[in-house]
Structure formats: C-alpha cells, structure tokens
Amino acid sequence: MFFRPSITFLAALLLWSSLLPTADALSKDVLVAIFAHPDDETTVAPLLAHYGNQGAEVYVICVTSGQQGTAFTSIPAGPLLGAAREAELTTACASYGIHPPRLLQEQDGQLASYTPAQITTIKQNVRTFLISVGATVLVTFGPEGFTGHTDHITVGNLVTELIDAWYAEPNPVLAPQKLYYSMFPQSLYPSLPVSLQFFVPVPDAEATTFFDAISGVAQAQAGVDAYVTQFPPSVMTDIKDFMGNIQQGQIPLRLVRTKNGMLYANEASVFDNVVGVSVGGAAAAATFLLLVSAGCRRAKNKGDATS
Numbered sequence: 001m002f003f004r005p006s007i008t009f010l011a012a013l014l015l016w017s018s019l020l021p022t023a024d025a026l027s028k029d030v031l032v033a034i035f036a037h038p039d040d041e042t043t044v045a046p047l048l049a050h051y052g053n054q055g056a057e058v059y060v061i062c063v064t065s066g067q068q069g070t071a072f073t074s075i076p077a078g079p080l081l082g083a084a085r086e087a088e089l090t091t092a093c094a095s096y097g098i099h100p101p102r103l104l105q106e107q108d109g110q111l112a113s114y115t116p117a118q119i120t121t122i123k124q125n126v127r128t129f130l131i132s133v134g135a136t137v138l139v140t141f142g143p144e145g146f147t148g149h150t151d152h153i154t155v156g157n158l159v160t161e162l163i164d165a166w167y168a169e170p171n172p173v174l175a176p177q178k179l180y181y182s183m184f185p186q187s188l189y190p191s192l193p194v195s196l197q198f199f200v201p202v203p204d205a206e207a208t209t210f211f212d213a214i215s216g217v218a219q220a221q222a223g224v225d226a227y228v229t230q231f232p233p234s235v236m237t238d239i240k241d242f243m244g245n246i247q248q249g250q251i252p253l254r255l256v257r258t259k260n261g262m263l264y265a266n267e268a269s270v271f272d273n274v275v276g277v278s279v280g281g282a283a284a285a286a287t288f289l290l291l292v293s294a295g296c297r298r299a300k301n302k303g304d305a306t307s
Contacts, residue, residue: 029056029271030133032176034126034140034159036151037066037108038089038101039227042220043146043182044139046243047251049096049216049223051270058098059133061126062089063155066230068108073229082108084229092223096216102129111154119154123162135176137270138163142181142254144200156181163257172259177274179257183207191246193238207252208265214249 031051035041041048041060052058065082075081082105089101104125106114114122130138140159145152159179166175186201221240224231231239243249253270255263264273 030135031137032059032135034061036063036155038085039230045220046213046216046249049219050213052097060101062101063104064106064108066108088226091226095223096219112150131174136274137178138176139180148200177259180253185252195235195238208255209267210250210252213251217244217249
C-alpha cells in the first residue's frame with residue numbers, strides 16, 4: 001500500500017502554487033495602491049509614476065467601478081458609466097507608466113453597507129492579487145478617506161484589517177512589508193482652489209515622510225486628462241496646478257503598519273527598510289511543494305517494491 005494523493009489534494013496544491021509570485025516579481029520592488037474609485041489614485045499619482053520610472057512594479061487595485069459618478073457626465077449611472085470609468089483608469093495608468101489596474105467591480109457608493117461576508121470576499125480578492133504580484137509596499141486611504149467619502153473610508157479600513165489579520169498569523173508568508181495612508185496636509189489647504197476644497201486636511205505632523213515624486217508629476221498630470229467623465233476642463237487644470245505648483249511633487253504619506261513592527265520617519269523611499277522576507281516565504285512555500293511531491297514519489301516507490 002502506498003500514499004496516493006487525491007485529485008482534489010493535487011489540484012489544491014497546484015492552485016496554491018499558481019498564486020505564488022513569479023521569480024521576476026520577487027526580484028523587484030512592488031508598490032500596490034488600493035483605492036475605491038477610478039480617479040482616486042490621482043491623490044498619489046506622482047508617486048506611482050515616480051516609482052514606475054525608478055523601475056519598480058506598480059499596480060492599482062480599484063475596488064468599485066465608480067458607477068454612480070454622474071456629476072459631470074451625461075452617461076447614466078450603472079454599468080455603462082462603470083465601464084467608461086474603468087477605461088479612463090486604464091488610460092491613466094498607461095500615462096503613469098505602470099501596470100493596468102486590477103478591477104474588482106464592486107458597487108460604487110455602497111461599500112459602507114456591505115455585509116461582513118462581502119467585505120471578507122473583497123479582502124480575499126485583494127490578498128490573492130497581492131500574493132500573485134509579490135507586493136512589498138501598500139498605499140491606501142486613511143480614516144478620513146482624503147475627502148470623507150464613505151467608500152474611501154471603507155476601503156482604507158478593510159485594507160488595514162487585512163494587513164492586521166495577515167501579520168497576526170503565525171507565519172505571515174508573502175505579506176506586504178509596509179502599509180501607508182495617503183493624506184492631504186493641512187498646511188496646503190489655504191492654497192487650494194475652490195474646486196478642491198472638499199479635501200479633508202490632516203495635520204502635517206501625521207505625515208511620517210513627504211516623498212519627493214517630482215519626476216512623476218508630468219505623467220500624473222497627463223493621467224488627469226483621462227477622466228473626462230469626472231472632471232470638467234477647469235477642474236482638470238486645478239488638479240494639475242495642485243500637483244505641480246502647490247504640492248510640487250511632494251507626496252505626504254503616513255506609515256501605519258510594518259511587518260517588523262517598526263515605524264519609520266523621514267524615509268528617502270517607500271522601499272526603505274524592505275527586506276527579502278517575502279522571497280524567503282516564497283522559497284519556503286515552493287520547498288513545501290517539492291517535499292510533498294518527493295514524499296508522494298517515495299511512498300509510491302515503496303509501495304511498488306512491496307506489491
């Protein structure tokens with residue numbers, strides 16, 4: 001008699017191994033921004049473009065499709081508008097020089113009323129994607145949601161809960177190593193044009209670092225042009241002016257979670273203090289698969305010898 005793994009067992013192992021990051025992903029810095037709607041990423045777009053220019057792998061996860069954003073478009077709320085906004089985000093990401101977005105296609109304006117089971121599904125989908133790309137650093141909304149939008153706040157909360165639960169595991173294999181919150185610094189509020197005064201200011205002292213992303217400003221400004229359903233020309237001009245002349249490419253972030261438990265300030269890069277823990281985790285996972293395979297072969301050989 002020998003160990004004969006079931007088809008279900010082997011399929012589960014194969015599926016699990018397929019979720020591991022590729023060797024190419026593990027050899028690079030990987031930044032993932034997780035936001036609620038197409039255009040939310042403009043809050044940190046210079047940063048995304050900057051690290052793309054530096055050779056990092058940069059992704060955006062967009063939880064909803066923005067199906068209710070009808071303020072400046074004649075497209076009716078619903079799937080048609082959602083598809084249009086997904087296309088705008090895809091175009092914007094191309095302008096930033098980063099990967100196409102990961103679209104979860106949840107319902108705009110409804111996240112705060114989602115059931116715990118629905119939130120858990122979103123967390124699982126986010127986690128699966130983060131593992132697949134070997135994410136090392138995350139950016140999402142803080143508790144004020146940048147503008148106070150309930151979808152923003154819900155996304156920031158669920159990402160934080162996901163990371164807290166992941167870090168609490170006995171061996172948090174492949175967990176991203178840092179989580180930052182985006183924020184709007186209070187000192188810049190007096191300089192805001194009227195069209196952007198819905199930003200919720202946060203005391204400057206809450207920013208652990210103002211990251212220099214000046215190299216990504218022009219690409220970020222080009223990305224703004226994609227959002228024709230959301231921004232009339234005058235607001236596009238105001239956003240571009242904010243990025244270039246008010247913010248001047250300095251992106252404030254709050255470091256709120258790290259895998260090693262240390263919170264750093266005045267960093268030169270979001271990838272500072274990122275180590276190869278995730279690579280080791282992947283190696284351990286791959287080793288486990290090899291051991292299982294070898295065990296199956298040894299058991300079969302022993303069975304053949306005694307049969």
